[in-house]
Amino acid sequence: MGNWTAQEAANAWKKAAEEEVKMAIAAKEEAERQLKHGIQPVVTPTYQEVLAAKQRVQYREDLFHFAVAGVAGGGKSSLINAFRGLHNKDIGSAATGIPDTTLTMARYGNPNAEYPYVWYDIPGAGTLKISDWQYFNAQGLYVFDCIIVLFDNRFTMTDIAILTNCRRFKIPTYIVRSKADQHIRNIMEDMGSDNEDDEGVGADQEKKLYQAARQQFIQQTRQSVKDNLGNANMPDQRVYIVSNRLMLGVVRDKRPEKVIDEIELLNDLIGEAQTRRARSDTGSFPPLVRVWRGGLRVR
Template sequence: MAAQAAAEKAAREAAEYAHAAREVQEAEECLQRGIQPVIIPMLDEIATVKTRVQYEQGHFHFAIAGVAGSGKSSLINATRGVENRNQDAAETGVVETTVTTGRYPDPNPDLPFGLFVFDCVIVLFDNRFTETDIAILTNCRRFQIPTYIISSKADVHIRNIIYKDGYDNDRDDVTVHE
């Protein structure tokens, strides 16, 4: 009996090892094709991140995500009604400015403002939608987090298009016919 139990245990361990080896091989093949692995956080990891971002039950927590320079800090300041020069504003600049995740309280305490611990994620992009943006949206869908996609700096893009097409506001002699 002991020999049979030992043989069954060895067979189980060999099958588990073979399964793990196949998973590693599949993951390596995916990485070679540019497919990023899916990492599902454990409950203790979720709790750790909630503590780090000062998550408070009963508040609405949202994240603004996007590539460097897309206007995330400016959107945070505009949403909070804070001018960029204000000492409580998210720092902005023409080069990558914000290098750490921050928490910005709502200047109006009567309205509670509070990737997988947030109640909502806003993905901000400026002139092109990137693989990073797609990865953020894919993970939000995986965790069933509502997302909103916002195109920033539209005024700059419109101005550039108008300039490129040679629009001259001094020649606004278009007549409207009714």
């Protein structure tokens, strides 16, 4: 009788263990299902974590802190250099051109001290062993004043996770697709063009191809982002399409041709900083960019 009781107890324990395993597997599958549908786990940083993150990024109340985040290889470093009016090879520029260059957060002040903006190059999600939904908290993105979500080819779950968390923390976000000139050239080649800058025979045809490729790229990009946001049950949001090369020209007042959203993005970013600062009643940022009739002027 005693042996039978022991056997029953063993069976009961085994059954309970199996149920726990089933519940754990079900919980894991449910979490994965929610993640696929854009439902991110809610993880709120503690007060101590916020203080530590601010200390890590050297946060100052008299500065406006822009973070550029997203998947590795999107051109974050080059875009930051352009915003700061620097070529990639200039002294003080962010390192570019090497796969997985940014493995730790990098902080860059504006070369002109008159403008109290600080730019942060956030490690690309693809270079770190961090899940999409953990990326936001792991990088301490909740302490920044504004976040630029930059992507090159695909709008990913990492981008959705960043936007979702920014909405929770009421952090302004800007979706930006980089390397526009490169993508347009690729589309032109698919259309049969060898060189978009041909000045010889066929130059008119090249211009038509460029306009067609440009329009196709813009439409495809905006529709793709719209669809991805919709699939994640998020409201539609503008996507800014830019070329880092043209952005540098805009910042340097070169008035480059073929700009798409470079001027609007720069003005909107600086406008965000000015609005945020005005609300704090601690002063005002000087305007970096103004669009005048007849062209762009940079102070």
